[in-house]
Amino acid sequence: MTPGNNGASTPEDDDPFGYLYADGQARGAQPPSGAGGYGYPNAVSRVRAVGERSYGQQQAPYGQPPQAAYGQGVPQQGAYGQPNAHYQAPETLPGGPPTGRQSMPSAGGGRRGPNTKGLLIGAIAVVAAVVIGIGVAMINGNTDDDKSGDQVGTNPTQSQAHSPSPSASKAADGELPKADATALQLVGGATKASDVKGAQSADGGYVTGLNQAGASMTWSIDNIPEEGPYTLFAHFSVVGEDQEMSVTVNGKLFGTKLPLKNYTHTADGDLSKGWTTTYIWPTLTKGSNTISVSCQSGDKCNALIDQFWIKKGQVKH
Incomplete structure (x- = not known):
């Protein structure tokens, strides 16, 4: 061809x-x-505006709906916002309108969201456990407070402690013995008095008449918790020249005398201003012990003594 x-x-x-x-x-x-x-x-x-090329129908100006081609049944579009004559409502379709909305498939291939109900139950359980714990702690705390209050009430304070008897001195549980000198066994001219002010004993009394050979005070002690070093304190009054007396522990003479020095530097004659404290460090056995303070040959015993007490260990106050 x-x-x-x-x-x-x-x-x-x-x-x-x-x-x-x-x-x-x-x-x-x-x-x-x-x-x-x-x-x-x-x-x-081929020089045409974009969108104007078509076949089989006439082109309408830009922005206007296209006109139907001659001899063809292309429907003409209505103006914007006007109903389309060829529109059919869903109610007029066979079978009537849809009966309900169709749910859209969830994202992620049908996976369910978080279990908020389970989280809520878990949170409530945690709060309940915390509340119960606080309640139990408060109940236990109140019980402990009541117990501690009972314990405090049963233990006598220092001011409630009874004065020791002449034969023995017993301390309350957890405390070491303390005794007024006037309650001890007195021999050899030692006697009670209360004329000089400043004594710490319960009745304001003290022991005098110690400045003679053979005068002594004997303290029988019970309930020493364990064997070991202790400190024996004495409250006394001395004026003028320094004094000292012998000490016997459980029948044995102690190597150091009880120092009764004029630590207050009080002039001779005013014993009410000479009250002070001294101590020695004896070793005691567990249970019962006997301590005697006496005026032996060579001692200087012109002193007033009103009180003794014991502390554990070698201390100074």
């Missing part, structure tokens, strides 16, 4: 560069000239 002229060019046969070829020139193709276009005679112009 040979090429021929089948009449007016169609868009598919249009070649914009046909004028460059011999067959194109034979068919009348011409180079472009001005606004007349280029290509074959009666060629379809």
Whole structure:
């Protein structure tokens, strides 16, 4: 077959560069000239606004609905916001309108969301456990307070402790013994008195008459918790020259005398201003012990003594 002229060019046969070829020139193709276009005679112009090219119908101006082509039944679109004459409501369709909304599939391939109900139950359980714990702690605390109050009430304080008897001195549980000198066993001229003010004994009394050989005070002690070093304190009054007396512990003479020095530097004659404290460090056995303070040959015993007490260990106050 040979090429021929089948009449007016169609868009598919249009070649914009046909004028460059011999067959194109034979068919009348011409180079472009001005606004007349280029290509074959009666060629379809390809210079069009975007969206205006169509086949089989007339093009409407930009922004207007397209008109139906001649002889075709393309419906004309209504103006924006106006009902379409060809619109059919769902109620008029066969079977009536849909009975309900169709749920959209959840994201993530049908996976369920977090179990908020379970989380809420767990939170309530935690709060309940905390409240119960606080209540139990408060109940136990009140019980402990009541017990501690009972213990405090049953143990006598220092001011409630009874004065020791002349034969023995017993301390309350957890305390070491303390005794007024006037309650001890007195021999050899030692006697009670209360004329000089300043004594610490319960009745304000003290022991005098110690400045003579053989005068002594003997203290029998019970309930020493364990064997070991202790401190024996004595409250006394001395004025003028320093004094000292012998000490016997459980029948054995102690290596150090009880120092009764004028620590207050009080002038001779005013014993009410000479009250002070002294101590020695004896070793005691567990349970019962006997301590005697006496005026032996070579001692200086011109002193007043009103009280003795014991502390555990070697201390100074």
